[in-house]
Amino acid sequence: MISSEEPLILTDSDELLFRQVHPAWVRDGRPSSQAFRPTAKDNSRLSVARGALTTAQAAYEHHTTRLGFQSAGTWAVAVGECRGLSLPVEADPITEASGQPPDPAHAVIQFLGLSKAQVEAKGAKLARFASARGRLYPAPAQ
Amino acid sequence: MTTRPFAKHIFQGRGGCPTSVDEQLDALRVLSPGWFDEASPAFEGGALEWAAKLLRGLVDAFQLPNPYLYPTPEGNIRAEWSTPSWEVSLEMSPTSKRADALATRLDSDEVRGYPVATVEPGAESRLGKFLSEYLH
Numbered sequence: 001m002i003s004s005e006e007p008l009i010l011t012d013s014d015e016l017l018f019r020q021v022h023p024a025w026v027r028d029g030r031p032s033s034q035a036f037r038p039t040a041k042d043n044s045r046l047s048v049a050r051g052a053l054t055t056a057q058a059a060y061e062h063h064t065t066r067l068g069f070q071s072a073g074t075w076a077v078a079v080g081e082c083r084g085l086s087l088p089v090e091a092d093p094i095t096e097a098s099g100q101p102p103d104p105a106h107a108v109i110q111f112l113g114l115s116k117a118q119v120e121a122k123g124a125k126l127a128r129f130a131s132a133r134g135r136l137y138p139a140p141a142q
Numbered sequence: 143m144t145t146r147p148f149a150k151h152i153f154q155g156r157g158g159c160p161t162s163v164d165e166q167l168d169a170l171r172v173l174s175p176g177w178f179d180e181a182s183p184a185f186e187g188g189a190l191e192w193a194a195k196l197l198r199g200l201v202d203a204f205q206l207p208n209p210y211l212y213p214t215p216e217g218n219i220r221a222e223w224s225t226p227s228w229e230v231s232l233e234m235s236p237t238s239k240r241a242d243a244l245a246t247r248l249d250s251d252e253v254r255g256y257p258v259a260t261v262e263p264g265a266e267s268r269l270g271k272f273l274s275e276y277l278h
Contacts, residue, residue, distance in 0.1 A: 022178060024170075024177060025212050027161065027211065028159055028160055028210070030210050030222075032220065033222060033229065033231065034212060034214065039215060041179070117244060117253050117255050118253065120253075121244070121251075121253040124222075124246045125229065125248060127229070128224065128248060
């Protein structure tokens, strides 16, 4: 029997994972690879929002309006792209009990046990996937 | 009148980012302390001048594409380039005067790093040669 505490690893390769990018990390529409790897304080886990449970617009509004952070918009990578880089994606819903605004769509891309160079390299590859897809919200100006 | 600190030295690399390095560094100048998190510092003029000089030397001397520039939460300046086969970055630390280059091949696990102390004789030339290998 699977315990309810067992982490839920996402397996639908097509599911999009929405990522908010700080305005200083977008230059001429190109997001920095820094936006697609955890910072030193992130414990090797990169926060994303599950495309199966939210939208690019709702993820942006949660990040900016409810959490009060800055964002230049929503970019996305797919679960399959993460798995192709040996980066497991785990559902990590935030409940009211945490004291933070609840976010059932919250998930994390795990960068565990990697060297600094490996983290950077995988982040650069995720950034390339996200750049190819383009900003999903707000839609880029035509 | 608005003055641009690097206006005398405007340079534009070959391809890459459409915005000049000087304009991109000017954009970092306006970031306030805490721009990313409580620990992220502002960028002092001297730090930006140092990065401008290093980048100017590399881009001009080695005919590199114009880099995309970004701040890091630690106060470093990060240049990034994308090519069909590689993602290349150069993280420059104004405090330690170190520069760490990294080239990541997109279709394999190949990753090549090249850290240099820019104050060492010949460091800029070696760094330029490393970057040229992946950007040309």
